[in-house]
Structures are given as structure tokens and as C-alpha cells.
Amino acid sequence: MHYLSTRGDATPRRFSDILLEGLAPDGGLYLPERYPRVDTATLGRWRQILATQGYAGLAFEILSLYIDDIPPADLKAICQKTYTAEVFGTPEIVPLKKLKDGFYLQALSNGPTLAFKDMAMQLLGNLFEYELARRGEQLNILGATSGDTGSAAEYAMRGKQGIRVFMLSPHGRMSQFQQAQMFSLQDANIHNLAVEGVFDDCQDIVKAVSNDLAFKRKYKIGTVNSINWARLLAQVVYYFAGYFYATQNDQEQVDFTVPSGNFGNVCAGHVARQMGLPIGQLVVATNENDVLDEFFRTGVYRVRGSADTHETSSPSMDISKASNFERFIFDLLGRDGERSRVLFADALTREGRFDLHADPVFAEARARYGFVSGKSSHADRLATIRQVFAEQGVMIDTHTADGVKVAREHLRAGVPMLVLETALPIKFAATIREALGRDPDRPAKFDGIEQLPRRVLVLPADGARVKALIEQECA
Numbered sequence: 001m002h003y004l005s006t007r008g009d010a011t012p013r014r015f016s017d018i019l020l021e022g023l024a025p026d027g028g029l030y031l032p033e034r035y036p037r038v039d040t041a042t043l044g045r046w047r048q049i050l051a052t053q054g055y056a057g058l059a060f061e062i063l064s065l066y067i068d069d070i071p072p073a074d075l076k077a078i079c080q081k082t083y084t085a086e087v088f089g090t091p092e093i094v095p096l097k098k099l100k101d102g103f104y105l106q107a108l109s110n111g112p113t114l115a116f117k118d119m120a121m122q123l124l125g126n127l128f129e130y131e132l133a134r135r136g137e138q139l140n141i142l143g144a145t146s147g148d149t150g151s152a153a154e155y156a157m158r159g160k161q162g163i164r165v166f167m168l169s170p171h172g173r174m175s176q177f178q179q180a181q182m183f184s185l186q187d188a189n190i191h192n193l194a195v196e197g198v199f200d201d202c203q204d205i206v207k208a209v210s211n212d213l214a215f216k217r218k219y220k221i222g223t224v225n226s227i228n229w230a231r232l233l234a235q236v237v238y239y240f241a242g243y244f245y246a247t248q249n250d251q252e253q254v255d256f257t258v259p260s261g262n263f264g265n266v267c268a269g270h271v272a273r274q275m276g277l278p279i280g281q282l283v284v285a286t287n288e289n290d291v292l293d294e295f296f297r298t299g300v301y302r303v304r305g306s307a308d309t310h311e312t313s314s315p316s317m318d319i320s321k322a323s324n325f326e327r328f329i330f331d332l333l334g335r336d337g338e339r340s341r342v343l344f345a346d347a348l349t350r351e352g353r354f355d356l357h358a359d360p361v362f363a364e365a366r367a368r369y370g371f372v373s374g375k376s377s378h379a380d381r382l383a384t385i386r387q388v389f390a391e392q393g394v395m396i397d398t399h400t401a402d403g404v405k406v407a408r409e410h411l412r413a414g415v416p417m418l419v420l421e422t423a424l425p426i427k428f429a430a431t432i433r434e435a436l437g438r439d440p441d442r443p444a445k446f447d448g449i450e451q452l453p454r455r456v457l458v459l460p461a462d463g464a465r466v467k468a469l470i471e472q473e474c475a
């Protein structure tokens with residue numbers, strides 16, 4: 001399997017070539033040259049594999065179609081080491097919770113940091129360690145986080161050979177629980193840097209350091225952001241697992257609703273659907289930051305400025321542009337790299353928007369690719385959290401609530417709807433208290449986490465200080 005760029009660069013690359021990279025050299029995103037088609041017989045075989053060999057067995061089958069430059073026995077061992085009941089809380093790894101007949105939550109948030117990002121990041125940690133050892137190389141991961149991504153990356157990379165993590169976060173601005181999760185890690189290869197500033201300051205430092213190409217090369221600076229193809233690929237697996245858990249035979253359709261920000265999670269659903277998984281609708285749920293909902297309703301994709309980007313109670317969906325969206329548009333345009341380059345490199349840079357409403361392909365987003373959308377507000381979240389708790393006795397987090405609210409607007413008689421549960425309520429306790437007047441449930445392993453000793457360095461918002469620290473650690 002070869003990978004190409006959404007902006008047309010077709011230099012053949014294999015999985016291991018792109019694993020440790022971010023953007024393609026032409027600024028596009030990597031995609032496989034084709035989506036392997038899965039027929040009904042294969043679906044039946046995979047259903048059996050999930051039942052007999054578990055989630056890791058299914059993951060191996062799916063990953064093998066896209067990764068042909070890691071020996072199968074090694075890839076299988078990586079899957080088995082990653083997807084264990086010990087790490088993800090249950091033998092099913094991503095079990096369904098029934099809300100009503102035909103309406104389910106798919107639990108993706110029982111990994112180490114209680115958000116769905118663990119599903120991909122835990123695999124990425126093991127793939128990185130394997131590939132770096134094979135090459136005899138080291139990697140310094142530099143990232144900025146406002147919460148979920150940074151902690152998922154740290155828990156995936158802690159103690160890994162050949163990898164150091166330098167994670168910038170805005171000092172004093174993450175939730176108490178998120179701070180405790182990250183800063184209590186005592187692993188020598190994990191470096192928490194609390195920057196005196198806001199999230200944008202952290203991100204600016206990461207950009208500045210990465211733009212210093214000599215420094216980047218010398219210190220092998222890498223990232224783990226959501227445009228990484230391996231992360232997206234890992235997420236494809238749970239769409240198949242959710243389908244098998246919700247259905248009895250391999251002809252039935254299901255719909256999925258996905259609380260969305262950077263379009264990584266739902267893009268994995270698109271890949272699963274293109275492979276032939278019988279998904280009817282892919283419902284994109286946004287919060288007040290409705291860049292994606294606007295596109296699917298109107299055909300206009302308009303990135304927001306920082307003044308137009310709202311701070312909401314589902315903060316992991318607070319985006320000004322959706323960094324994985326280019327992958328879907330590339331497919332929608334019939335994989336015309338030149339056209340997607342014109343839209344993303346020219347139109348977006350010049351005008352901050354593009355408009356496909358008059359183009360016949362726009363109708364295909366729904367008719368051929370199954371995409372529909374909706375949005376949710378703070379008041380909707382509170383009402384949904386209250387209602388699901390009162391009626392089903394299930395406590396959901398704010399992001400999942402956005403999903404449930406929008407899913408209800410797209411239910412179809414006789415078709416199961418699976419809402420992806422993207423985080424647990426304990427991560428967003430203040431809004432749960434606002435909705436329910438009580439504290440969220442806390443998994444036992446996190447008892448007293450706020451009292452643990454902390455390993456964090458507070459720094460001014462100064463890229464030179466961050467560089468000096470990296471140099472010092474690598475000396």
C-alpha cells in the first residue's frame with residue numbers, strides 16, 4: 001500500500017515512511033492510494049475474529065490492509081500489547097451502552113486518560129517505539145495542549161524507548177483533573193511545561209520551534225497531532241467493532257454520530273464506510289463552533305478567526321478550522337489533488353473560505369457519502385446531560401452530550417444509531433455540577449489524583465527557553 005498527498009504529490013511512500021511525519025512536503029495530508037474494499041464474506045470473518053480473538057485481533061486484520069512494511073507477527077504483537085482489558089477497562093475495549101432500543105453510546109473513553117484519543121494514541125506510542133528502534137533513531141515530541149491531546153500523548157509515550165515528550169500547556173488554565181492527570185506523571189521522558197500565557201501562545205511556540213528547520217532536524221522534533229494517518233487508521237477499527245456489537249448479520253445498516261472538532265474521528269468513519277462497512281449516515285455533531293455544520297448545511301467552508309472561536313463547555317471541539325477536513329474534500333472532489341490544492345492552499349489562504357454549494361459534488365456529501373450534521377449549544381448540553389441521567393441513569397460528558405443532542409435529530413426507524421462517547425464526565429466536572437447539581441462519578445483509579453506530587457516546570461511564553469530545555473535534555 002502506498003500513500004499520496006491530498007495536494008497531488010504522488011511520490012510513492014509506504015506506511016513507515018509517513019508514520020513519523022506530519023504534513024506531506026506539499027502541505028497536504030497523507031491518504032492511502034485506495035481504500036481496500038471489504039465484502040460481506042470478509043465482514044462475516046471479522047465478526048468471528050472479534051468474537052474469538054477480541055478487539056486486538058480485529059485491529060490486526062484492518063491495520064494489515066494498510067501496513068505492509070511491518071512483518072505481520074510484529075504488527076500482531078503491537079496490536080495485542082495495545083488493546084488489552086487492563087488498559088481499556090473491559091474485554092470488549094469499546095462496549096456499547098444502550099440508551100434505548102436501537103440507540104447506543106459506544107464507550108471509547110475507558111483508556112488511561114478517559115477520552116477517545118487514547119484509542120489511537122496508545123497504538124501510536126507502540127508503533128513509534130517499534131519504528132524508532134528499527135531505525136536506531138530518537139524522537140522528541142513537541143506539542144501544545146489545552147487538555148485531552150496532551151494527556152493522551154503523555155500516557156501513550158511514558159517510559160517508551162527513544163522518545164521524549166515536551167508538552168506545553170497554558171499555566172493554570174486546564175481543568176484541575178486534567179492538570180493532575182498530566183503533572184502527576186513521574187516518568188523521566190515526560191516533560192510538562194506550563195507556559196505563562198494562553199493556549200495560542202503555546203501553539204505559537206511549537207510553530208516557531210518547528211519552523212527553525214535546522215533545530216528541528218538536529219533535535220529530531222516531531223508531533224503527534226490529529227493529522228497523523230496512523231491515528232486516523234487506529235480509529236477506523238472501532239467503527240467496525242461498534243457495527244459488529246450492534247448488529248446480528250452483515251447486511252444490516254447502522255448510523256454513527258460523532259462529536260467533532262478537527263474532523264479526525266468522523267473521517268475514520270468515512271474511511272470505514274468507503275471500505276464497505278454498511279454505515280448509512282455519518283452524523284457530524286458540533287458545538288457553537290459550527291464550521292463543519294455550516295459546510296454540510298450550506299456548502300460553504302469558512303475558517304474562523306480567534307475572535308470568532310468560542311470558548312465552550314465542550315472545549316475539545318472548540319476549533320477555528322478542521323485540520324482533517326481536507327481528506328474528505330479530496331475524496332469528494334474525486335481525488336483531484338490540484339483542485340484540493342486550489343481550495344486549501346489558495347482560496348483558504350486568500351479569502352479564509354471556499355464555497356462548493358453550486359458544484360454538483362456538494363450534493364454527494366450527503367447522497368453518496370452519507371454526511372449530515374447538526375449543532376448544539378451550552379443550554380442543549382445541560383438539558384441533554386440532565387435528560388439522559390434522569391431517563392437512563394447514565395452520566396455523559398459535555399462532548400458526548402453534543403453528540404446525543406444531534407443524533408436525536410437524525411434517528412431513523414429500524415436503523416441502530418451509535419453515538420461515540422468521546423470523554424468521561426469526570427474530565428469536565430464543573431459543567432456536570434451545573435447540569436446535575438452533583439459531582440460526576442470518578443473511576444476508582446483516579447481517587448486522590450489531585451494530591452499526588454507534581455512534575456511540571458512553569459515558564460514564560462518564550463520559544464528560546466523551550467529550545468534551551470530541549471538542548472539540555474538531549475545533551
Ligand SMILES: *Cc1c(COP(=O)(O)O)cnc(C)c1O
Binds near residue numbers: 149260399422
Ligand atoms: C478531540 C476530541 C473531540 C474532537 O475530535 P476530532 O477528531 O478532533 O473531531 C471530541 N470530543 C473529545 C472529548 C475530544 O477529546
